[in-house]
Amino acid sequence: MSIVTEFTIPASSFALGRTFEAVPDVTVEVERLATHSREWVMPFVWVTGDDLDAAEAALRADPTVESLQRLDARDGVAEFGVEWSEDVQALVDQIVDQHGIVQEAEAADGTWFLELRFTDQEAVGEFRAYFHDRDYGFELQRLYEGLPPKEREYDLTAEQYEVLVAALEAGYFDVPREAAGSDLAAELDISTNAVSQRLRRATRNLTRNTLAVSTDSEHEE
Numbered sequence: 504m505s506i507v508t509e510f511t512i513p514a515s516s517f518a519l520g521r522t523f524e525a526v527p528d529v530t531v532e533v534e535r536l537a538t539h540s541r542e543w544v545m546p547f548v549w550v551t552g553d554d555l556d557a558a559e560a561a562l563r564a565d566p567t568v569e570s571l572q573r574l575d576a577r578d579g580v581a582e583f584g585v586e587w588s589e590d591v592q593a594l595v596d597q598i599v600d601q602h603g604i605v606q607e608a609e610a611a612d613g614t615w616f617l618e619l620r621f622t623d624q625e626a627v628g629e630f631r632a633y634f635h636d637r638d639y640g641f642e643l644q645r646l647y648e649g650l651p652p653k654e655r656e657y658d659l660t661a662e663q664y665e666v667l668v669a670a671l672e673a674g675y676f677d678v679p680r681e682a683a684g685s686d687l688a689a690e691l692d693i694s695t696n697a698v699s700q701r702l703r704r705a706t707r708n709l710t711r712n713t714l715a716v717s718t719d720s721e722h723e724e
Contacts, residue, residue, distance in 0.1 A: 530696035
């Protein structure tokens with residue numbers, strides 16, 4: 504069975520350290536892609552913040568970003584196409600070499616949260632050794648086998664499943680609402696922006712896997 508790892512790492516040890524120094528209130532989320540090509544593991548990022556122009560300027564000046572293309576921006580969220588520096592690509596190479604897949608990658612308050620899936624425990628050990636050998640300040644948060652059935656069924660990450668359950672139990676979806684995003688952030692010990700991003704992604708995945716129908720389908724009355 505595959506092994507899922509969750510760990511945190513300072514942005515200064517991975518990517519966008521200078522960006523968070525310049526605009527510390529932004530949240531960055533990497534578009535999840537299951538691929539074994541280094542160029543297509545993390546090609547798109549979503550940035551949430553109050554000043555997207557300042558965030559874009561910081562990204563362009565960040566030494567871990569080789570090139571940047573602004574693709575879309577609305578409601579305080581911007582999508583960028585990113586070509587990463589060789590230092591970041593070296594870490595991506597290590598993931599690919601160990602047959603790993605990036606399931607989730609997001610950063611807030613100068614810290615990255617990474618969820619990676621590996622084929623076995625040996626691959627996880629090789630990846631952890633890579634960090635230890637380079638004295639990177641990473642911290643393993645959780646390691647477990649596969650994903651619970653409901654998460655697999657609806658294409659939810661463990662974090663998306665967690666925030667949905669927390670929101671439901673706290674009354675976030677009630678009318679009138681009994682809990683705010685800040686309440687969920689405090690309960691889960693993450694930023695309010697991270698709560699918003701996870702809820703948005705989780706809702707998209709749930710909708711896609713429960714309500715969406717093929718545009719090619721035709722129904723006779």
